[in-house]
Amino acid sequence: MAATYCLDRVMAALAGLVLLSFGSLAISKIEDQAEQLFRSGHTNNWAVLVCTSRFWFNYRHVANTLSVYRSVKRLGIPDSHIVLMLADDMACNPRNPKPATVFSHKNMELNVYGDDVEVDYRSYEVTVENFLRVLTGRIPSSTPRSKRLLSDDRSNILIYMTGHGGNGFLKFQDSEEITNIELADAFEQMWQKRRYNELLFIIDTCQGASMYERFYSPNIMALASSQVGEDSLSHQPDPAIGVHLMDRYTFYVLEFLEEINPASQNNMNDLFQVCPKSLCVSTPGHRTDLFQRDPKNVLITDFFGSVRKVEITTETISLQLDSEIMEDRY
Amino acid sequence: MGLLSDPVRRRALARLVLRLNAPLCVLSYGAGIAWFLALAFPPLTQRTYMSENAMGSTMVEEQFAGGDRARNFARDFAAHRRKSGALPVAWLERAMQSVGLEVYTQTFSRKLPFPDETHERYMVSGTNVYGILRAPRAASTESLVLTVPCGSDSTNSQAVGLLLALAAHFRGQIYWAKDIIFLVTEHDLLGTEAWLEAYHDVNVTGMQSAPLRGRAGAIQAAVALELSSDVVTSLDVAVEGLNGQLPNLDLLNLFQTFCQKGGLLCTLQGKLQPQDWASLDGPLQGLQTLLLMVLRQASGCPHGPHGLFLRYRVEALTLRGINSFRQYKYDLVAVGKALEGMFRKLNHLLERLHQSFFLYLLTALSHFVSIGLYMPAAGFLLLVLGLKAHALELWMQLHEAGVGPEEAGGTPGHVPPLPPAQGVGLASLVAPLLISQAVGLALYILPVLSQHVAAQHFPVAEAEAVVLTLLAIYAAGLALPHNTHRVVNTQAPDRGWMALKLVALIYLALQLGCVALINFSLGFLLAATMVPAAALAEPRGPRPVYAVLLVLTSPAATLLGSLFLWRELQEAPLSLSEGWQLFLAALSQGVLDHYAYGALLFPMVALGFYPCWLLFWNVLFWK
Numbered sequence: 021m022a023a024t025y026c027l028d029r030v031m032a033a034l035a036g037l038v039l040l041s042f043g044s045l046a047i048s049k050i051e052d053q054a055e056q057l058f059r060s061g062h063t064n065n066w067a068v069l070v071c072t073s074r075f076w077f078n079y080r081h082v083a084n085t086l087s088v089y090r091s092v093k094r095l096g097i098p099d100s101h102i103v104l105m106l107a108d109d110m111a112c113n114p115r116n117p118k119p120a121t122v123f124s125h126k127n128m129e130l131n132v133y134g135d136d137v138e139v140d141y142r143s144y145e146v147t148v149e150n151f152l153r154v155l156t157g158r159i160p161s162s163t164p165r166s167k168r169l170l171s172d173d174r175s176n177i178l179i180y181m182t183g184h185g186g187n188g189f190l191k192f193q194d195s196e197e198i199t200n201i202e203l204a205d206a207f208e209q210m211w212q213k214r215r216y217n218e219l220l221f222i223i224d225t226c227q228g229a230s231m232y233e234r235f236y237s238p239n240i241m242a243l244a245s246s247q248v249g250e251d252s253l254s255h256q257p258d259p260a261i262g263v264h265l266m267d268r269y270t271f272y273v274l275e276f277l278e279e280i281n282p283a284s285q286n287n288m289n290d291l292f293q294v295c296p297k298s299l300c301v302s303t304p305g306h307r308t309d310l311f312q313r314d315p316k317n318v319l320i321t322d323f324f325g326s327v328r329k330v331e332i333t334t335e336t337i338s339l340q341l342d343s344e345i346m347e348d349r350y
Numbered sequence: 351m352g353l354l355s356d357p358v359r360r361r362a363l364a365r366l367v368l369r370l371n372a373p374l375c376v377l378s379y380g381a382g383i384a385w386f387l388a389l390a391f392p393p394l395t396q397r398t399y400m401s402e403n404a405m406g407s408t409m410v411e412e413q414f415a416g417g418d419r420a421r422n423f424a425r426d427f428a429a430h431r432r433k434s435g436a437l438p439v440a441w442l443e444r445a446m447q448s449v450g451l452e453v454y455t456q457t458f459s460r461k462l463p464f465p466d467e468t469h470e471r472y473m474v475s476g477t478n479v480y481g482i483l484r485a486p487r488a489a490s491t492e493s494l495v496l497t498v499p500c501g502s503d504s505t506n507s508q509a510v511g512l513l514l515a516l517a518a519h520f521r522g523q524i525y526w527a528k529d530i531i532f533l534v535t536e537h538d539l540l541g542t543e544a545w546l547e548a549y550h551d552v553n554v555t556g557m558q559s560a561p562l563r564g565r566a567g568a569i570q571a572a573v574a575l576e577l578s579s580d581v582v583t584s585l586d587v588a589v590e591g592l593n594g595q596l597p598n599l600d601l602l603n604l605f606q607t608f609c610q611k612g613g614l615l616c617t618l619q620g621k622l623q624p625q626d627w628a629s630l631d632g633p634l635q636g637l638q639t640l641l642l643m644v645l646r647q648a649s650g651c652p653h654g655p656h657g658l659f660l661r662y663r664v665e666a667l668t669l670r671g672i673n674s675f676r677q678y679k680y681d682l683v684a685v686g687k688a689l690e691g692m693f694r695k696l697n698h699l700l701e702r703l704h705q706s707f708f709l710y711l712l713t714a715l716s717h718f719v720s721i722g723l724y725m726p727a728a729g730f731l732l733l734v735l736g737l738k739a740h741a742l743e744l745w746m747q748l749h750e751a752g753v754g755p756e757e758a759g760g761t762p763g764h765v766p767p768l769p770p771a772q773g774v775g776l777a778s779l780v781a782p783l784l785i786s787q788a789v790g791l792a793l794y795i796l797p798v799l800s801q802h803v804a805a806q807h808f809p810v811a812e813a814e815a816v817v818l819t820l821l822a823i824y825a826a827g828l829a830l831p832h833n834t835h836r837v838v839n840t841q842a843p844d845r846g847w848m849a850l851k852l853v854a855l856i857y858l859a860l861q862l863g864c865v866a867l868i869n870f871s872l873g874f875l876l877a878a879t880m881v882p883a884a885a886l887a888e889p890r891g892p893r894p895v896y897a898v899l900l901v902l903t904s905p906a907a908t909l910l911g912s913l914f915l916w917r918e919l920q921e922a923p924l925s926l927s928e929g930w931q932l933f934l935a936a937l938s939q940g941v942l943d944h945y946a947y948g949a950l951l952f953p954m955v956a957l958g959f960y961p962c963w964l965l966f967w968n969v970l971f972w973k
Contacts, residue, residue: 075700076527077404114488114527115697259411262525262694 062176062217065326066169067092067102070151072183072192074108074143079263080254082110083124084182084224084270086132091277092178095325103154103169105141107183107193117261124266124274126258140167148198155179156209173214178222178323182270185225187248188233204234211237218311220323224269226251229305241288241311241318245269245295246302253301268300280320282327288315364744371741375734375885382730383878390637392627394723395713400603401705405695412612414690416515417683421580424511431507437500437536442479445514450521451481451532454564458544460557463798463945464812468935469503469538476536478545482566483520483530493529494696495572495664496689499655501538508671509577510534512682516689527697529566535655542574542655543947550662555948571601571696571703572666573689574655581679582671584615585688589667589712591657593950594647594869597665599718600706605667606715608691614684618715619643619920620672627717636713638919643712645916647871650951651943658947665703709870721870728866731877735859738885742852778846779853782968783961785830790961793823794953798941817937824906827964831971847889847972854965858884861958872951875912876959879903889972896970904963905955909936 069092071085089104111120111133122133141150153159154169171177183190189197210216221242223231228244235242245252245267254264255271266274272295280286292306292315308315321327367374388394400406423445430438439455446453459475466472484490496516498509517532535541544559549569551561587605589596609616617623619642624632652658654668671685709721797819804815858880866873883903887896901907910933917924917932924932943949 075404076698077406112487114485115525117523117525119487119524257409259409262410262698263406264409 061174062322063174064171065097065101065176065178065323066171067097067178067180068105068154068169069102070105070146070179070181070183071107072146072181072190074193076110076113076115077263078108078184079110079122079261080256080266081182081184082106082108083122083132083266085180086122086137087124087266087270087274088180088222088277089137090132090134091274091280092324095277095280095321095327096282097324097326099136099138100166101326102138103140103167104138105146105151105154106139107143107146109143115262123258123261124256124271126256126265138166144193146193148192148196148202151192151198152202152206155206155215157213157215169215171215174217175215176218176220176323177216178220180222180224181231182224182267185223185227185231187227188230190223190225190231200231200234203231204236207235207240208237211239218313218322222273224252224267228252232307235307235310238310239312240307241315242307243291244305245300247305250302269295269302269304272299277320277324280324282321282325284319284321286320288318288320291320364740367737368741368744371737375737378730378733378737379882382727382734385730386724386727386874386878387637389711389719389724389727390640390713391633395633395636395717395719398599398603398606398716398718400600400607402600402699402703403705404698404700405600405604406698410691410694412687412690412694414516414519414686415683416519416686417681419518420508420511420515420682420686422511423514424508424580427510428505428507431500431505437477437479437534439477439479442510442534446479446481446517446532449481449514449518451483451517452564453479453481454562455479456545456548456560456562458541458548458557458559460540460544460946462942464801464816464938464942466938466942467811467813468939469501471502471537474537474540476541476544478533478535478541480531480533480545480564481517482564483517483526483532484566485526485529486524488527490529491567492527492570493531493566493568494693495531495533495569495659495666496693497533497535497542497572497574497655499535499538499542499574499576501536504538504576504578506576506578508580508682509575512575512577512686512689515682516686519686519690520693525694525697528570528699530693531566531569539652539655539658540946542658546658546662554661555946569659569662569664570699572656572659572664573692574659574666574668575689576654576668577671577682577685579671579673581673581681582685583674583676583679584617584672585609585685586617586620586670586672587667587715588653588656588670590643590646590653591660591666592652592947593650593661594871595657595660596647596708596710597656597660597667598703598706598708599710600703601665601667602712602715603706604692604695605669605688608688608695611691612684612688614680614688615676615678616715617672618712623715632714636717640711640713640719642916642919644871644875645912645919647869648875648912648951649940650869650872650949651939652947652949661948663702711870724870725866728862728870728874728877731874731881732859732863732866734881734885735855735862739852739855739859742848742855746848746852779850782850782965783853786827786961786964786968787957789823789827789830789964790957793820793827793960794956796823798945813938814934816941817934820937820941821906824960827960828901828967830964831968847969850965850972851887851969854962854969855884857965858962861962865954865958872954876905876908879908879911880905880959880963884966887966887970889970893970900963900966900970905959909933 069085069089071081073081085104085106089102092102110116111122120133121131124130124132154167157169159168181190183192185191188200191197207219216239218239221232221240224245227246227248227250229247232242232244253268254266255268256265258265276291276294295304297303426441427438430441443453443455456478457475458478461473462471496513498506498513500506500510513532513534520526520530533545535545543555544557547553547555547557548559548562549565587602589602606616619639621639624635626632646653656666656668659666707718707720711719711724713719797816800819801812801815804810804819805812808815810818862873862877866877880903883900887900910929913932913936914924914929940952944952
């Protein structure tokens with residue numbers, strides 16, 4: 021009789037030990053996961069998408085910017101967190117044979133203008149001054165909310181720029197330029213004012229790599245469509261509309277992004293491989309030395325999407341009421 | 351005392367130029383002519399290329415398919431025109447309205463200074479009909495023009511039909527950012543001039559044109575079409591305009607790229623394009639094209655309605671359909687598609703055409719010579735005049751000072767005394783100048799003014815009277831030197847002719863320089879003929895030889911010679927009598943062009959070059 025009692029006691033102790041170990045394992049797993057929740061460091065996403073050229077024959081720049089806008093919206097960033105700057109109105113240009121549309125694939129397969137595009141800076145408002153004010157936050161108080169970049173030190177910002185550029189500059193509206201030094205200084209101002217956590221800068225212009233040469237602030241990753249001395253080429257000539265519809269680099273980036281969904285685990289190394297020289301004719305470049313994390317640990321959705329970290333747990337926690345306490349209460 | 355240069359060195363250089371004057375002149379003249387001939391050869395002539403970014407490539411889809419409709423319109427137009435004898439205005443208005451355009455008409459009238467024998471008209475009055483296609487979503491700030499000139503000799507009915515069919519097609523498209531004006535003019539170029547003057551609200555030529563009731567904005571480009579047959583074997587393009595103005599080269603490039611895209615055969619001056627520029631064939635044919643273009647540009651007449659548009663800086667071309675005996679023919683749909691493509695690309699323009707050359711010479715449809723490369727030819731020719739003038743001035747200075755060139759060369763340190771203030775005396779120069787200019791003025795004013803008087807006294811028609819008066823005054827100028835000396839006291843010393851020649855050389859150089867800038871072909875042509883004779887004209891030496899040379903290079907003789915050359919280059923050579931008839935016709939046409947369109951050849955020759963030539967004639971016969 022005493023032996024079975026002893027055995028029972030041992031069994032209970034063993035069970036308790038096992039339960040305890042499982043419990044501690046579970047807790048540490050939750051802690052790990054909790055830690056991982058905040059590993060990327062950002063809690064919100066912003067996007068600043070800029071098209072700097074006007075005139076009908078620069079249709080492709082507007083189409084580029086709208087393609088990235090479409091991808092970014094599809095992956096979750098809302099309009100309130102996107103600052104879209106388009107220097108000219110292609111959809112309603114009198115020369116557009118299909119009014120209210122901007123196509124990115126010939127034969128009119130994909131209309132990137134859509135029904136719910138929200139342009140924040142339009143036409144002549146896209147100037148170097150306005151762009152720098154948006155980035156640095158030095159905006160007059162009368163500016164509406166939709167035109168501000170209200171980012172904080174936990175924001176990951178995607179900045180995409182396209183237009184005509186050269187060695188060290190980007191042309192705005194055929195009348196002014198922004199130099200790579202100004203851009204680098206603007207990013208430094210952002211860093212000093214703690215306006216970003218991490219920044220991804222993509223540029224699709226001729227000699228685009230010259231624009232990221234001068235960056236010196238931490239946590240910036242940059243991609244460009246061509247090296248210094250190379251031209252970025254256009255793609256998709258469409259005879260029905262009469263212009264080129266896209267630039268090569270952004271066309272292939274769009275194709276890549278079409279396959280990303282909010283749960284994708286693709287990382288930045290995949291983005292670096294988009295558009296090799298055989299497809300793009302120019303050599304895309306990238307810069308990661310200022311970035312603290314390893315690109316292979318950076319998810320595409322860290323910048324292009326606004327992924328809420330939602331963890332679905334399968335464990336149940338049962339809540340049991342203590343009846344004595346309840347009786348005391350009453 | 352020279353501060354910035356060494357006077358002794360300068361004088362030595364001047365004396366070198368004086369000694370080597372004749373060889374330098376010959377060398378310079380030869381260099382000018384050789385440079386001009388070398389323009390047709392590859393390093394100096396380049397392939398054309400599209401400079402305007404907005405027009406880009408030929409990346410449009412032409413969808414015009416209204417060939418049958420065009421032919422029906424053409425048949426109706428021809429029938430109505432035959433019935434009414436003039437432009438069927440009411441039918442045109444109805445047709446344009448049925449196609450969907452805003453239709454307006456404009457009346458004009460003009461009394462020519464004397465009857466035009468070639469077109470058989472004197473008091474001209476007519477009506478232009480035009481329809482405006484408004485851009486659906488743009489403000490009417492800019493426009494393009496498609497025009498068809500209809501005269502009594504060329505009915506152009508297929509062109510009218512194609513214009514109406516194109517208007518119907520264009521009306522169905524929504525991508526127009528500029529208004530398109532479809533213009534049908536009566537009496538060819540007179541109607542076009544009346545319309546243009548009323549559109550731009552100016553009155554340059556004395557045309558009475560009614561004001562326009564409908565307007566469309568600044569014209570960016572215009573295309574004139576002349577088609578007389580249902581099928582064409584090639585499309586010919588004419589670029590030379592009034593006073594030698596040319597459209598922007600990009601418009602020609604646009605036409606050429608659409609011809610290539612549609613497989614249409616396009617020609618310049620009616621000739622097939624040379625393919626082989628590596629060997630000698632291409633450049634030789636290019637030289638022929640170049641010479642023809644120089645002659646056409648020098649004549650200054652508008653070779654089509656486009657020539658009149660150019661005055662208002664509207665880039666324009668004239669396209670003519672040629673139906674020859676070649677086997678492969680294109681129908682109206684092919685021509686219509688080329689025009690549709692051109693207009694669609696012109697629609698993309700944001701500014702006027704300005705990126706490409708305004709001044710050029712064509713050696714083929716796809717090869718051109720830019721102004722920077724052809725100007726040195728004229729420069730070398732004018733250098734001859736400069737050298738001669740410089741030599742004369744030095745000679746006069748040295749002789750006034752009483753020091754011969756040999757003595758001065760021997761003693762480089764000895765500074766010759768300054769010459770006394772113009773011992774020649776300006777008074778003796780003024781008389782020949784005034785008389786020559788007066789004869790020139792008479793040449794300009796008298797023929798037209800006195801045509802009635804002449805027609806009363808002689809059994810000739812007014813037009814012939816004008817031409818004969820012209821020739822008479824021209825020849826009377828030749829008799830002048832023998833009479834001037836009876837009027838003017840010959841106090842001038844023996845070397846007085848040098849001063850006159852110096853003035854004449856400078857005058858000629860100035861005129862040729864100015865004309866070469868405005869109309870290079872005219873300047874070069876006159877320079878090539880007048881410069882040697884002008885440089886050689888002296889009272890000493892073989893006077894008859896110089897006299898013959900001077901007469902042979904006078905402006906009228908140049909005109910005669912270039913007519914022969916022109917027909918020779920077109921492979922339709924003239925006999926002497928035919929040439930003379932053509933010469934008389936060209937004279938009357940030149941005067942008429944001046945009064946009707948404001949062409950400047952007649953006043954420039956009468957008031958500028960002829961007096962200058964008379965001065966040299968005076969120098970030659972100086973006593």
